[in-house]
Amino acid sequence: MKTIIEPFRIKAVEPIRMTTREERVKLIRDADYNLFALQSDDVLIDLLTDSGTGAMSAAQWAAIMRGDESYAGSPSFYRFEAAVKDLMPFKHVIPTHQGRAAEAILFSILGGQGRRIPNNTHFDTTRGNIEASGAEAVDLVIDEGRDPRSTHPFKGNMDLDRLRAFLADNHGSVPCVMMTITNNAGGGQPVSLENLRAVAAIAREFDKPFIIDGCRFAENAWFIREREPGQGERGIRAIVRDCFEVADAMTMSAKKDAFGNIGGWLALNDDDMAEAARATLIRTEGFPTYGGMAGRDLEALAQGLAEIVDEHYLRYRIRTNAYVVERLDALGVPVVRPAGGHAVFVDARAWLPHIDPLAYPGQALAVALYEVGGIRGCEIGTVMFGRHPAGTETPAAMDLVRLAFPRRTYTQSHADYLIEVFEEVARVKDGLPGYRITWEPALMRHFTCRFERVEAGAGQGA
């Protein structure tokens, strides 16, 4: 059969509060044109993030009722630990409330002034935790990974020559080598098993621990199966185990590929490091058999890990993004290709050339998608990255809008509606206004800044 169906039925539903275009024009104006300031009830299709926003299965909800809230030694912890070790054969599993808590603990041990940590591309919380420790975060992804037009099958791969040179030049100051699968900050692009193994071998050669940020390990394994020579006949579980077998440690946000609404972990093999990590865990998160989670969360994640490696789910999951990318491409909307695992990225700077990068074409497109269709995406461009600590501003490398898909939450007709919204935006796009920031905080301004509209070349506004 050609049609890939959602491999689930719907048992519980959440109604979407319908709004009109007129209402949304007023709502976003009242939010000072910042999509983070909207109430989520005022959004029809929320593609702000895929983090913690997915649907849990009936089996996960059932597992929640089994959650044992004992402070120490809860059977829920042992089920969670077994589910992690079944996929990721690490000796120690340390539960945390989110991925960033695992990072904070890890870099309280490995970070520090003068240290430099390479990765394909650090995710922003990883970078934040490294920099907060005084260390430097260095991105060494292959050149194709920075080119939105490149169709390389593994755009998340590490540049091996640059990694080797980096380790040779900085040998004394590098505490570990990291790899993020899939490469979230680089568009959800996958890393090949061959590249992971090569990075692990280089790390070993320089005697450095190799650490995987594994948030989207199952999506990455699907891409390996689909695209890597010799992997096509293999099971997802076997590929996942191969990925983690070559690593010394991992960090995880269970809000991604563990089907959780909250949770995370740090897993590692080294006994001394595990002892240091547990000491920090007890001080900042909780006792080692619950960390930052309730027993019921641990149960939901144990079940979620069993479900996420299902081939039928992953085929549907990855196909959803590819479908949206193909349809947008056919409409002439410039999109980052090939489709990543969890999101579609639209090149707003290329699509809205009449808006100067310093008038935020990504923001202009994100606001238009909301006004026209009630879609909430996220600007990833000059609003997010353009401001420097000195207070100056320059255009970011790209002005993108990210449409991230929550897991098992929306259906094919939501995707078709999204395409229709783009058709309508295509009709009015040459008249869309730019934006100016009227207030911003000192750090991470995109979450809370306020905007007003400015004329941008051709038009006077939608």
Ligand SMILES: *Cc1c(COP(=O)(O)O)cnc(C)c1O
């Ligand atoms: C989400 C994410 C994190 C941080 O996890 P949280 O659970 O949001 O704290 C770290 N790395 C990557 C690649 C992520 O996508």
